[in-house]
Amino acid sequence: MKRFEDRSGFGSPLQLEQLVRRTSRADATAFAMLYRQSAPKLFGIALRIVGNRDEAEEVLQESFVAVWQRAGDYDAQRGSAAGWLVTIVRHCAIDHLRRRARRPEGRKAPDELLTSLASGDRGADRSAELDALQRCLGELDEQPRRAILLAYLYGFTREEIAVALAAPVGTVKSWLRRGTERLKRCLDP
Amino acid sequence: MRYDNPELRDRLAAEYVLGTLPSRSRRRFERLIADDPALATVVARWADRWAPLDTATPTEPPPPRVWRAVAARTRSRPARAPLAHQWLASLAFWRGLAVAACSAAALIVYITVSRELSGPPAPTVVAVLADQSGDPSWIAIAGPQRGEVSVSAAGPQAEDPRHSFELWGIAGGAPHALGLLRPQPGKAATIRADQLPPPGDLLAVSLEPPGGSTTGLPTGPVISKGKVLLTPP
Secondary structure, three states, rough: OOOOHHHHHOOOOOHHHHHHHHHEEEEEEEEHHHHHHHHHHHHHHHHHHOOOOOHHHHHHHHHHHHHHHHHHHOOHHHHOOHHHHHHHHHHHHHHHHHHOOOOOOOOOHHHHHHHHHHHHHOOOOOHHHHHHHHHHHHHOHHHHHHHHHHHHHHOOOHHHHHHOOOOHHHHHHHHHHHHHHHHHHHHOO | OOOOHHHHHHHHHHHHHHHOOOHHHHHHHHHHHOOOOHHHHHHHHHHHHHHHHHOOOOOOOOOOOOOHHHHHHHOOOOOOOOOOHHHHHHHHHHHHHHOOOOOHHHOOOOOOOOOOOOOOOOOEEEEEOOOOOOOOOEEEOOOOOOOOOEEEEOOOOOOOOOEEEEEEEOOOEEEEEEEEEOEEEEEEEEEEEEEOOOOOOOOOOOEEEEOOOOOOOOOOOEEEEEEOOOOOO
């Protein structure tokens, strides 16, 4: 799996996979190494979604407790270890947001965050995948693109997107549906 | 809904990964994924399409207290612990799962078909009581002794000195009081297993005056309920 290269902050994919496998055998040393290697990246993702450090810490804690308990369920055939970890953290963060009424405020507009993520990732080995994703997102109309980015980057629900973009929920649903369809056609020609 | 339509499958997978499926649809979709490896692949493919954004998200070192908390909560999964200890560890596991609600969801996608047979002993879940939004709020587990069931909060409950949490069995529509619950996670109330309603009937928690209902019937709002899943051993 080449989804996350070394520069991504996850360490080498093979090593990560091995650490997850050892964690599944209750190897506490491997688990500590797994944490050391992946927690900063995962904390960054949790922070992006929940919007404040205290809650991102909670999400990270819950996620790693889950990783320890469920590492035996990880199957390398179905995806990279980094992808598995990100999926856990994203779902945990989204659930966390849905359980509370208050939403984080004062965040960057989604287009602005996308631009800053893309420009921050500027090394010689800058990922072609990110270029492609940014280009394909750029081909969407403005409102559908914003809707999709609010969802992925910040964990917005359909209703929250509707409020943020001053559109009916039904319209948001069709933006999400048609937007993701177009995105897929653009990404896998 | 028909889940054999490829366009529908792809659309649901896209929204699942985007995170915009409403909680209930999401749980339903997760159950589908668990039984449908091809669908799991469609989901993984969508996750791949978005991965570059997560890769580009800046890293941020978490404060050391997060690891201390994780280490404290994961220290107790010993291979050969005294039975009581093991039982507690299993309980902590389920409580963690319910509170987080984050683990089951994500992990199903990656679940291996053949599981190891020699895992740690799993607790016998007798019932999971959900609040109005469908989130687990109380959990009933067989034990610690044979013939007993422990009921505890699956997450911190709003404590208010003006009321108590009372557990009811509702067999054939008729409620009977089973006792007061303790709102702090980790503090279980133990009830006799033979007082439970039969599998398929309900357990419910209502808000009552301090000390519980004096009428023998629930007087306050029912805040949580769930079906009895099995007769405890």
